[in-house]
Amino acid sequence: MSIIMKGSEVAAAMKEELLREVEKLAQKGIVPQLGIVRVGARPDDLAYERGAVKRMEAVGIRCKVIELPESISQEVFEKEFSAVDSNPDIHGILLFRPLPKQLDEESVRNIIDPKKDIDCMSPVNMAKVFAGDESGFAPCTPEAVMEVLAHFGIDLKGKRVTVVGRSMVVGKPLSMLLLKKNATVTICHTKTADLGATCRNAEILVAAAGKANMITAEFVSENSIVVDVGINVGSDGKLCGDVDFEAVAPKTASITPVPGGVGTVTSSVLAKHVVRAANYLNGLS
Template sequence: MQLLDGKALSAKIEKTVADEVKILKSKTGSVPGLAVILVGQDPASAAYVSMKKKACDRVGFYSVTHEMPEDISQDAIEKTITMMNDNPNIDGILIQLPLPSQIDTTKILELVNPSKDVDGFHPYNVGRLTTGLEGFVPCTPLGVMELLDEYNIDVKGKNCVVVGASNIVGKPMASLLLNANATVEICHIFTDDLKRHTLNADMIFVGAGVINLIKDDMVKDGAVIIDIGINRADNGKLVGDVDFEKVSKKCSYITPVPGGVGPMTIAMLLSNTLKAAQAHADERE
């Protein structure tokens, strides 16, 4: 069994991004700019935003966080997004999800300019991903594909089971795998007999938010396990959706939690924002 080390690869990607930022700055005088909207006091969301801010600082991005109260109005968020769409110093706009119940999340995501949609959630970019065209891809599944590529793990022709069908992870993960010529099956909360599906899988990608959902008797020998889940156990420890201790004895490759997919998500956010900045710089020339 070999660990897929997202921490090491993300550091490598950060170094590349930082070098590209210096080149962009010397050519255009500007650096990539990322704006984040954070609503409310959710500790997990605040922690993610803090990590993203630190990553931006490390690679030389300009970044700004718009912190808004839990009871913010739809109109107030929309005005902020419109302002950021019009701001030439902002190349990427990130809406930290989830948003409070009074906010129409779909409308908010659709308001972001697709050329600044570095999270890949706008229907324009979702459509381009589904049809195999160039665009912004959600950071977590994109990070998974980078990790597989780093370890020369080819998905072509492999039986891949994606557990979880969210718009943020499961669906785009399935699209990326399909685009890379894998045979893809999506399982979710209404799937009957999950084990029957996972036992046939060459590769399992799980992001369901359920501790120990994937057990060793659900995995065939030599399978590749990508654990996208992140949960806090009763003892306060961060764990994934896979029973790591037992499953790791059967599989060929596995991502640890933490240190696997998590760091790759932030690395891909930096990569997407750099890509947006480079495209915007080309347009201005």
């Protein structure tokens, strides 16, 4: 029977460590603070914001939400963002993306202080991820995958890992993090010829293509480990992943669910990054 790798279990373990780290900072008179920059009020942004604020407050991290009008101009947006970036009380910045069409996200990538860039917008941090330099911040979702694998004792050394998805948000940076742990990584995508055969060759399969239920039982080898990063709305209106969980789970040794898997860990990684940033910015590590 498959082990269901629940994100709540990983997040609970991370919470204990975060509480210890926040207490160490408190003893030095430092309270870590997250600045959330949101343009407009998209329902998915608001839902993630509520969860993130709750997770931060649970471990003693303050949150400051900067809500900007959806019609904001590029000039005013850059001015407001720079003000957040230069605020010494804010240690980490989370910008909800995508931005409205009139705004150029590229300019902000070059504005943000890499030490406050806790979700890897800055080209400096992305370069560090690809160089294997752990002093930077990786995107939160790929790091959440790594936290899940580590928590459940999955040794990556020498393992054949296939990542379905090549985005700069998940697929590519995750592949670099896996390589750092000495996995043998194959990156594929929806245009890969005979995708099923490539996936079946994997001992560990990570689905991050953003297509509901595309990974069926035919894509998975017996007793493999499957990590589902996808968050989609299925034809029944319910939240689902990139993996057809009911069909795939019986073949696997371990599998993450959606909801309740990797996504549950992402906000804990965000909190971990805020704490790291507070240490960096105060010269503590």
